[in-house]
Amino acid sequence: xxxxxxxxxxxxxxxxxxxxxxxxxxxxxxxxxxxxxxxxxxxxxxxxxxxxxxxxxxxxxxxxx
Amino acid sequence: xxxxxxxxxxxxxxxxxxxxxxxxxxxxxxxxxxxxxxxxxxxxxxxxxxxxxxxxxxxxxxxxxxxxxxxxxxxxxxxxxxxxxxxxxxxxxxxxxxxxxxxxxxxxxxxxxxxxxxxxxxxxxxxxxxxxxxxxxxxxxxxxxxxxxxxxxxxxxxxxxxxxxxxxxxxxxxxxxxxxxxxxxxxxxxxxxxxxxxxxxxxxxxxxxxxxxxxxxxxxxxxxxxxxxxxxxxxxxxxxxxxxxxxxxxxxxxxxxxxxxxxxxxxxxxxxxxxxxxxxxxxxxxxxxxxxxxxxxxxxxxxxxxxxxxxxxxxxxxxxxxxxxxxxxxxxxxxxxxxxxxxxxxxxxxxxxxxxxxxxxxxxxxxxxxxxxxxxxxxxxxxxxxxxxxxxxxxxxxxxxxxxxxxxxxxxxxxxxxxxxxxxxxxxxxxxxxxxxxxxxxxxxxxxxxxxxxxxxxxxxxxxxxxxxxxxxxxxxxxxxxxxxxxxxxxxxxxxxxxxxxxxxxxxxxxxxxxxxxxxxxxxxxxxxxxxxxxxxxxxxxxxxxxxxxxxxxxxxxxxxxxxxxxxxxxxxxxxxxxxx
Numbered sequence: 085x086x087x088x089x090x091x092x093x094x095x096x097x098x099x100x101x102x103x104x105x106x107x108x109x110x111x112x113x114x115x116x117x118x119x120x121x122x123x124x125x126x127x128x129x130x131x132x133x134x135x136x137x138x139x140x141x142x143x144x145x146x147x148x149x
Numbered sequence: 150x151x152x153x154x155x156x157x158x159x160x161x162x163x164x165x166x167x168x169x170x171x172x173x174x175x176x177x178x179x180x181x182x183x184x185x186x187x188x189x190x191x192x193x194x195x196x197x198x199x200x201x202x203x204x205x206x207x208x209x210x211x212x213x214x215x216x217x218x219x220x221x222x223x224x225x226x227x228x229x230x231x232x233x234x235x236x237x238x239x240x241x242x243x244x245x246x247x248x249x250x251x252x253x254x255x256x257x258x259x260x261x262x263x264x265x266x267x268x269x270x271x272x273x274x275x276x277x278x279x280x281x282x283x284x285x286x287x288x289x290x291x292x293x294x295x296x297x298x299x300x301x302x303x304x305x306x307x308x309x310x311x312x313x314x315x316x317x318x319x320x321x322x323x324x325x326x327x328x329x330x331x332x333x334x335x336x337x338x339x340x341x342x343x344x345x346x347x348x349x350x351x352x353x354x355x356x357x358x359x360x361x362x363x364x365x366x367x368x369x370x371x372x373x374x375x376x377x378x379x380x381x382x383x384x385x386x387x388x389x390x391x392x393x394x395x396x397x398x399x400x401x402x403x404x405x406x407x408x409x410x411x412x413x414x415x416x417x418x419x420x421x422x423x424x425x426x427x428x429x430x431x432x433x434x435x436x437x438x439x440x441x442x443x444x445x446x447x448x449x450x451x452x453x454x455x456x457x458x459x460x461x462x463x464x465x466x467x468x469x470x471x472x473x474x475x476x477x478x479x480x481x482x483x484x485x486x487x488x489x490x491x492x493x494x495x496x497x498x499x500x501x502x503x504x505x506x507x508x509x510x511x512x513x514x515x516x517x518x519x520x521x522x523x524x525x526x527x528x529x530x531x532x533x534x535x536x537x538x539x540x541x542x543x544x545x546x547x548x549x550x551x552x553x554x555x556x557x558x559x560x561x562x563x564x565x566x567x568x569x570x571x572x573x574x575x576x577x578x579x580x581x582x583x584x585x586x587x588x589x590x591x592x593x594x595x596x597x598x599x600x601x602x603x604x605x606x607x608x609x610x611x612x613x614x615x616x617x618x619x620x621x622x623x624x625x626x627x628x629x630x631x632x633x634x635x636x637x638x639x640x641x642x643x644x645x646x647x648x649x650x651x652x653x654x655x656x657x658x659x660x661x662x663x664x665x666x667x668x669x670x671x672x673x674x675x676x677x678x679x680x681x682x683x684x685x686x687x688x689x690x691x692x693x694x695x696x697x698x699x700x701x702x703x704x705x706x707x708x709x710x711x712x713x714x715x716x717x718x719x720x721x722x723x724x725x726x727x728x729x730x
Contacts, residue, residue, distance in 0.1 A: 143316055
């Protein structure tokens, strides 16, 4: 690995906003919890997601990215 | 952001700095001895963009003005991903007056922003990074190359964690605020519940009091009606009694005269009939009356009809005049309203006398007086009883209102508390999710940085170190190919540490450019290869332009560049030169 030929430009990291990243995580987490066999309160979970989403949207409007 | 040109006057050692048509891709080499002004180019770019440099903050920025001059200025031209070109001008004088102006290159007459603060804000909108992110990634100053600080906001911003953490933090603050509110409501609730228990309000007791008062009121009402009835009928009785007496006398007389008249008429009629049936009687002494009989019958029959009608008229009148007595008698008959037994008995005795109007008005009034007195006494007693009930009922009603108000208040507080508890429950879930997403992003960020570092680290370290291990707290370990294991940074030489940190810095630049800036971006590396041997420097210089498609324009400074390195442009600085073009 001593020449430039061995080095290629890295793939650009998938470009997603924080909100998109968060929603993706929540969707995966919900799926995990629903299939965990443990009791799962989907309504509370969705409310939690909604609150966080509102906060992130509000922060995004303030300039947080 | 790709820099197109840079013009400056009176900045640090340069009287004039004018770099035009800077290549948008490839390496731009800035070479020269120590203190030849190599780093000044990077500092000038930094000042142009952010109004400060790495070594001079806003308080010391006056030191940027060339010695002996009153004012410095800089204009930087750059192009964004959209293809739009911008020009940012900034000037500073020794009195500290700082001006800035940002405009589109094709519309210089209408600046997008003027004034240092406004320009700073507008630039952030354009580039989405600020000074902190800039110096942590795109600008490697000569003196600064350290391990990333895990708690640095800049690093978190690059990783995309800062918004999640800020969100979690503000929601946590809301949870604490509402927990305090819940405690306050609980205390208030407890106080009101205690108050409610202390009141010991019994609705049945109020109903019983109201029932008793209602009964007393009804009794009083009945007695009032009864007394009024007695008094009115007694008055009517007394008023009509003389008239009744006279009418009764007149009626009796008329009955007598009517009876007498009818009797005589019957006698005369019988006589006339006898003489008609037995004519021989006409021969007797009766014969002298015979011519008078028909005439007499006529005279007798004549008053019969008026008398009859007059008597009938009196009968009707008497019947009407007896009505008060009848009413009074009925009242006396029904006089069981708490009267003493002897008075009740007396009433029963008086009842037929009143009904038949046998007693004179005054006499009857006198007889009934004790009854009326007893009734009035009972009425007053009922009134007093009713009045006595008013206050306790009012007190109980007031207590009922207070109880109801307290009940409503308790229900409201319970509702508020339930809502707060429920909302906090959801908030706690949201905090957990934000923390989980942060961990998830942090791990992925570390993974991405490791991947990025893996492309340059072997190159920078001559394959002695291949990859890094980055913990969640940004603790860095490096894998040694020779020792076949991970080493702590302080276990390796400072030169190698610097090489590792350069690889990390480049990785952060790549990540920021791809994730946040989302635009082609210039990179300034000031003396990055100070601890590299010539071969490694050549290899590194060869790989830098191809490191990332997001970082096409790279400024690199070095005292001397090795032969054979390919540059898009070479800028040579010297200690004696104060004008660089």
